[in-house]
Amino acid sequence: MAEITATVRPTREEVVPSRKRVKLPAWLEVAKPRLIPLLLATTLGGMALSEGWPLSSPRLVCTLGGGALASAAAGVLNCLWEQDLDGRMARTSGRALPSGRLSPTSAFIGAIACTLAAAMLLVSGVNCLAAGLSLLGLCSYVLLYTALLKPRTSQNIVIGGVAGAIPPLVGAAAATGHVGLGGWWLFALVMVWTPAHFWALALLLREDYRAVGIPMLPVVKGPVVTARAIKTYGWITVLLSSLGVFALPSGGAFYGVMLLPYNARLLQLVDRLSLDPDSLVNAKALFRWSILYLFGVCLLLILSRTDLASGFTHQVIQLLSLPTGVH
Incomplete structure (x- = not known):
């Protein structure tokens, strides 16, 4: 008699291990330092898209330092606002504020201090x-x-994603004193990248959100609709990212060629999730790659402004402009 073997899916705890082993000091934890590097990367991307690139070292340091402080302040204020909510979820009940390791007054003072320091520095x-x-x-x-x-x-994240998309505008403003077309293009790219990135995470944490009544898309519409929406935004992200070829002041061809494997991998993971929306493994893989994807795009923008990339672009243009019959 043939045996029927059921597919055993890994549990959420197996796919998303607890971060309790990585204990940060309370004052640092509420600043959400894990989010800051990607925000600074998109700030650099906004700079690289401007004619003012590269910036002087003092201006670069002040821009990134001010951005990091503003991001830290936002993280602290977010933790303050959601401390009661965090206390009701097992995953977040051990955070600094709900656990009592940091007082709300101290956190608020820290947030105000970071905000003022960011403003003064910038x-x-x-x-x-x-x-x-x-x-x-x-x-x-x-x-x-x-x-x-x-x-x-x-x-919420479709509209609220504007917050995470502002750093490219900051970078562009720091480089030239105004926001040009390139800065707005990267702003738009981060906006359309955000839903697919965040909904992949929300698929992993949907039971947590359900327990406290937060209407994230996977909770309200379920994994199938969420995966379909992720696929839509994934394709929009790929199409919009390709326009960076025209947004860059120089090195566009280099950027376009090097972007191809990034987009191919993103579409592969998006398609894999759409075929199996209940797979936490697929959701985690997409979430992780989406972070690397945006880091990669920003790195390519910076590399595209180098002399090597400009030379590559010039050679491509010359090759494409050869008349028919010339070999």
């Missing part, structure tokens, strides 16, 4: 536009996304 070392955009990003994350949209609509 105004004095960069320009007022960069400072204003950084503060706009902070406010949009805390007020628009965390307080207004997250608890009310399953499309």
